[in-house]
Amino acid sequence: MSTIATETPTTPTGSAAARATDLTKIYGEGETKVVALDHVSVEFRAAEFTAIMGPSGSGKSTLMHCMAGLDSISAGSARIGDTELTGLKDKKLTQLRRDRIGFIFQAFNLLPTLNALENIRLPMDIAGRKPDQEWLDRVIETVGLSGRLKHRPAQLSGGQQQRVAVARALAGKPDIIFGDEPTGNLDSRAGAEVLGFLRNSVRELGQTVVIVTHDPVAAAYADRVVFLADGRIVHDMADPTAERVLEHMKQYDARGRTS
Numbered sequence: 001m002s003t004i005a006t007e008t009p010t011t012p013t014g015s016a017a018a019r020a021t022d023l024t025k026i027y028g029e030g031e032t033k034v035v036a037l038d039h040v041s042v043e044f045r046a047a048e049f050t051a052i053m054g055p056s057g058s059g060k061s062t063l064m065h066c067m068a069g070l071d072s073i074s075a076g077s078a079r080i081g082d083t084e085l086t087g088l089k090d091k092k093l094t095q096l097r098r099d100r101i102g103f104i105f106q107a108f109n110l111l112p113t114l115n116a117l118e119n120i121r122l123p124m125d126i127a128g129r130k131p132d133q134e135w136l137d138r139v140i141e142t143v144g145l146s147g148r149l150k151h152r153p154a155q156l157s158g159g160q161q162q163r164v165a166v167a168r169a170l171a172g173k174p175d176i177i178f179g180d181e182p183t184g185n186l187d188s189r190a191g192a193e194v195l196g197f198l199r200n201s202v203r204e205l206g207q208t209v210v211i212v213t214h215d216p217v218a219a220a221y222a223d224r225v226v227f228l229a230d231g232r233i234v235h236d237m238a239d240p241t242a243e244r245v246l247e248h249m250k251q252y253d254a255r256g257r258t259s
Helices: 060-067 090-100 116-127 133-142 158-171 188-205 242-258
Strands: 016-027 034-045 049-053 075-080 101-105 176-180 209-212 224-229 232-238
Touching (some): 049 060, 049 188, 060 176, 060 209, 090 101, 101 158, 116 158, 133 158, 133 188, 158 176, 176 188, 188 209, 232 242
Parallel strands (some): 049 224, 101 176
Antiparallel strands (some): 016 034, 224 232
C-alpha cells in the first residue's frame, strides 16, 4: 500500500472547508469492478488554494466530484464543513451545492442570451437570494470585469468568459470552490489570468479553492498540491513550483512505462 509523502509541514492554516475520511468509490461489480478511490483521507483547508494532480485514471476528478456532491460515494465520509454529504436527500444535497459550493468547469457554461452581470447573478436569482452588493462589487473588481458587465458571452474572449464563470462561482460567498480543469480550454495567457484571479480570491477574499489540473504551471499557483495514483493519495506538496511538480509527475510516467 502506498504511503503519503509530505514535504514542508502542512499544519492547517484554518478549519477544514471540506474533508474526506476513508472515502471509497467503486464503479461496477464482479469482473467489471473498478476502484476509482481507495480509502482516501484528505482535508481541504479554509482560505487555501489546493491543486489535485495525477496521471489519467488516478481518481482526481472522481475525488472532486464526490467531495462536491456531484457523485455518490461507496464507503467512507465526505464533508463540507460539518455537513456530512452521505445520506443527504436529493433536495438537501441540491440546496447545499447551490448555497455552499461554487463550481468552475472547463466549459464556461454561460447562457448566451444573458450579459456578463446577469450570468454572474444567475444562481442567486434562481435561488431567490439578493446578492451582497459590496461583496459582488469586490468579486467583479478582483476578476477584472468592471468594464465588460453588459457584454454577452459571444462578445467576450474565452478568457473573459471564464472570468465570468469564476465571478459566478465566487458571487454567492460559497464555503468552497471546485474547479475541474478550469483553464483547459484557454490559451496560456488567458489561463494565467484566470489562475491569477483564483489566487487573488484566496489571498484577498479569503476564498477556498480546489482545482483538478494536469498542468504543472497551473498547479504552481496553489498553496499545496495533492497527488493521486491508482485511487490513493501518494504525495502532498506544500509551496509548489512548476519545476518541482513536473519532476514529481515524471515519476508516474516512468512507472507507467515500466509496468
